[in-house]
Amino acid sequence: MTEDSQRNFRSVYYEKVGFRGVEEKKSLEILLKDDRLDIEKLCTFSQRFPLPSMYRALVWKVLLGILPPHHESHAQVMMYRKEQYSDVLHALKVVRFVNDATPQVEVYLRMYQLESGKLPRNPSFPLKPEDEVFLAIAKAMEEMVEDSVDCYWITRCFVNQLNKYRDSLPQLPKAFEQYLNLEDSRLLSHLKMCSAVSRLPYDLWFKRCFAGCLPESSLQRVWDKVVSGSCKILVFVAVEILLTFKLKVMALNNSEKITKFLENIPQDSSDAIVSKAIDLWHKHCGTPVHSA
């Protein structure tokens, strides 16, 4: 825990009185100063603390492998990325998949499809489910990242990251039930009674990572954890959403209504939900340590 020794000894008290992120920024800066960025440390940091927004893009890029750990090569690699982006974009334009009027999100989708070799023969072909997921994530990402190149790359890599979790994603609903049972068994029983457990919006939650469900400001904090390699946070966010809207959910008896409500939850308390969810995650999975 080198960064711990470097951190201000007051940080403990800052956290105690509720000031979060006072010291994180400094320690993150220290981390980012290393010439060869330590990916693991960055991962741990991002799991433990919320990322400062000014470094979020950089950290994400590093964590997602868009940028190499060496500062020297950043410029060059970034150049490559840009060229690649422009090439692909150009190609798409040439093959007339996109034009200037095409929404940016779709452009990203087409580019992704092109790069992954899944470009349909015709733009008018119906979209596949994973394309929808990509679109949702890209749309959320577009809000978070300004630069289109960065946005495309991060989206692309984020989706790839998710694809890596593909094995664990089916386990998440079960984990969700388990943790919900731990937190509030009544709620779970209610859900079961309504037979809504199986019909909860798991796709929205776990495949799209709440893109379109939570506002971006909150969402990026969740994605911090996802990017840094933990998809379990999604479970806790879901659990917390249910806990927060417990009264309303309890009032609803119909699984369709519950699903409908959960798909369109009010956005005002999302920040609290995310904070609580992170706490809950830390509580159940323990504070991630360096090795994690």
Add this chain to the structure above:
Amino acid sequence: MAQQANLGELLSTLDSPVLSERDEVTAIFKENLNADRGPMLVNTLVDYYLETSSQQVLHILTTLQEPHDKHLLDKMNEYVGKAASRLSTLSLLGHAIRLQPPWKHKLSQAPLLPSLLKCLKVDTDVVVLTTGVLVLITMLPMVPQAGKQHLHDFFDIFGRLSSWCLKKPGHVAEIYLVHLHASVYALFHRLYGMYPCNFVSFLRSHYTMKENLETFEEVVKPMMEHVRIHPELVTGSKDLELDPRRWKKLETHDVVIECARISLDPTEASYEDGCSVSHQNSARPPPRAADVTASPHVDPQNSFGSVTSTPHSASRPMSSTPGQPPPPLSSPAPRLSAEAPQAALWSPSLVCGMATPPTSPGNVPPDCAQPYSKAFGASGGKGTPSGTPATSPPPAPPCHSDDCVHGPCPPPTAPHARKEERTDPARPCLHRQHHLPNDRGLEELPGSKELPLSDLPGFLGGLASEEDSIEKDKEEAAIYKELSEITTADTEPLVPRGGFDSPFYQDSLLGCPRKTPSATAGAQGTSVHPESFNSSLDKLGPDTPKQAFTPIELPCGGPDESPAGSRERQTPPEPRILTPSPFRVPSQRGAGLSSGQPPPYDHLFEVALPKAAHHFVSTKTQELIKKVPGSSEGAWVPSASPLEVLDRLIQQGADAHSKELSRLSLPSKSVDWTHFGGSPPSDEIRTLRNQLLLLHNQLLYERFKRQQHAVRNRRLLRRVIRAAALEEHNAAMKDQLKLQEKEIQIWKVSLQKERARYSQLQEQRDTMVAQLHSQIRQLQHDREEFYNQSQELQTKLEDCRNMVAELRLELKKANSKVCHTELLLGQVSQKLSNSESVQQQMEFLNRQLLVLGEVNELYLEQLQNKHSDTTKEVEVMKAAYRKELEKHRSYALQQSQRLDTSQRRVLELEAQLAKKDHLLVEQKKYLEDVKLQARGQLQAAESRYEAQKRITQVFELEVLDLYGRLEKDGLLRKLEVERTEAAEAAEERPDCCNNSGSGPVRGHSDAVSGHNGETRPPRPGSTRGGGGSGSVGSGSSGSSSGSSQLSTPEKPPAQRAGPFSSRWETAVGEPSASIPATVGSLPSSKSFLGMKARELFRNKSESQCDEDGVTGSGLSETLKPGVDAGVEAKTPLSPDGPRPAPPSPDSVGQLRIMDYNEAHQEHS
């Protein structure tokens, strides 16, 4: 004016006979007076009064309020100046003053006073003078401080008038002079009483003159005999007595009493404070009795001597006189006179006798004083001058003062005496009767004599009728009727006023029976009084208040109700009580009263004077009659006071009248009187009138004095009440005290008990304590013994311990000794063994020494034998050895030096090695780093490449798509060019074959071509020598030289490039000339695009020259099946391919192959 007229009318109606009208008018006048502040109305009233002397107007004037007093005084001042109206004005002033109006203090400043004084000094009319003097005397106590200014005027007036009495200037009638004398006497009294020092000095200075000496002897000296020495003469001074501060403290009545106090005249002094006077009198009587002048006891005597000096005795004749036949009049008188001795003898004793039966008639004054004080003391002791009056405070004092004109002390005696007289003279029965009302309180004790009070009048009447003369009875009956009407009407309101309302009602009741029984029914004894009182109360309670009050009234008021002649004397007091003011009674009483009621003279005056003329005449005669005896008495007793003189005058006159004029009517009486007096008839009426007036004035003056007394009495009564209350309080306190004392006693007893108990307990405690103490002592003793024992034991114990310790020490020492000895023993034994072994060794060594000595000897022998041969050799060898040694030493040195250097070298090298290793590690790290970096970059690049690949794939797809379309177009063309169809198909096929099938082969060939490229460059010998390995040009070149080279596909395109490019350039034209260089160098997207464009172009050109390169299809056809498969896999459009493929020229196929090669290479 109208008002004036109106006033006149009103005034005229003022005296109307109708009462209500009169009242109305009076009210109107009073209203007017309240409203109007002007002097006019007052002036008019005064005028009217002077004209008519109307009573109503007088009433109004005397009750004038503050603002009008000045007008009144002014007006009177004005009239006083005039001789004609002087008299009436003075009488008006007298009336006004006597009522003590609130503005009386203004009199001293008013101009009226000087003018009055002046008038008194100048005037010669006796009537005026007398009136004026009386007014002045009345006024003096009211304005005492005025004396300071006018003192000498007063004295002058006194001097003048006193000389008048003697000199009788002018034709002053004797009759008037009497009045004048009386008034001068009063003035003397007043002046002496108020300003003694000044007055005495005046007298001294005035009467030292010779011309006045006679006057002094004749007039002033007798007066001085009737006064005491004024205390002020001793303590005061001239200035001091004029000091206003002295007068401020005194009220009017105080001044009057002060003046009366210094008088020795009993009539005068009777006004004094009851207590003191009574004592004075009680002390005085004896000498007085001897003196036989005015003492209380003498009075009866006097009265008997001169027909009772008491008012009652005087009144009796008067009561009978008015129109009474002689018998009644005479009958009481003889009776009275007959009884008189008895009364004279008995009057004191009677009183005593009443109180104390055993007292003998022989009891004389000294005794009388006692009983009196006893009997009367009950009430008199309380401070009231008379017991009876005390019962009804307001009315009684006047009653009694009037009743007992002779003074407080005499009154008690005298009244009682009189009562006896009254009753006795009337009859024994009457006496009894008199008892009866009193005894009535004693209930049935007297038995047959008992009579209820309500029956009393009738009973009395009956008695009277029985025992009195019938004529008198008749008349009395008439009077009684009349009286009873009045008295019942009057007494009833009176009694509640005086009796029931007053807090003394009980007291009065108490006092009255107490007194009355003692006075009347003394035989019953005082002890019965409470009872009797109670019973009387019981009996009387249900009756009217009047009846309840009768016990008190009876002595004075009760008799009024009886028709008996004796009652008549009592009646006068009653009306007097009821009507202190003369204005009320007269009108009501009417003639009957005046005729039938002969009150004592002063009461009569009140009643009679304001009355009409005939009344006036009759009363005047009576007064004259009274005065006559007075004068006669005055002659008889030269030192008699003027008042007495008057009394006697009246008395004598009454006697004379009763004798001479008894049957005459009033007018005739006056005529008779004139005869009797011998005055000229012409002047008679005027003289009489004047006399009447004088008398009236005097009367009024006396009345005024009486009022003052009444006021004073009230005050004294208040004190009495207070004293009584205090006594009560005292008694209560005493009772409480007794109770408390009792309590204290009880407490003391209990205290003693407690003390005894306490001492007992103490003793017990003491014994206990003593016991305990002894126990303690014993125990202590025991304890000490034990203590000693234990101490002894302890010392023993200590000894034992010490012994034990010593023994232990010894034991230890012994043990240590033992140990020590053991140790020593061990050591010794060891030493012993050692020495033994040493001895053995010594022996052994000795033996060895011996052996060695032998050996040595032996060797010495040997050595001596061998020594000579070996020495030379040894020396040489030694030298050799030495050299050798040196040599080796230097060598060794060298070797060691070398070793050092080499070792140093080794160290250096090792350090270097370490450095190198470190460096190496660093290098490795760096390398790793760089590797990573590079890998990162490479990954980026790879991804890029990947992307590029995808792009190209897309492009290919696109191109293929486009081709597909083109081929569709080509189909159409084929229909046109049917004949070449087969050839085209043949061409197409190898083309396709090359596309797919040559892929893998190309991969190898490419690698080979790399070598080939290196090795073969010279061979192509192309003009350009285009280094671009994968250039398009090569493809084209291949197609050109395809025929020969197709068999050897391993040949690198570069080799083929040369010929092809050259040919292509030639065929196509200039643009390709520059392109190959760029194509070869960088595979940029632009270059690609450009390439693609060129391909597109070439497609066209190739399609143009399709026909040309048909020859090369042979080779492609051989590879046809593979090509088909590849094309099929690549594009779904491949089915169409075979057809268009044949027409495509060989060069195009080659080109395709070239392209594929490139793609293939990337793939691999």
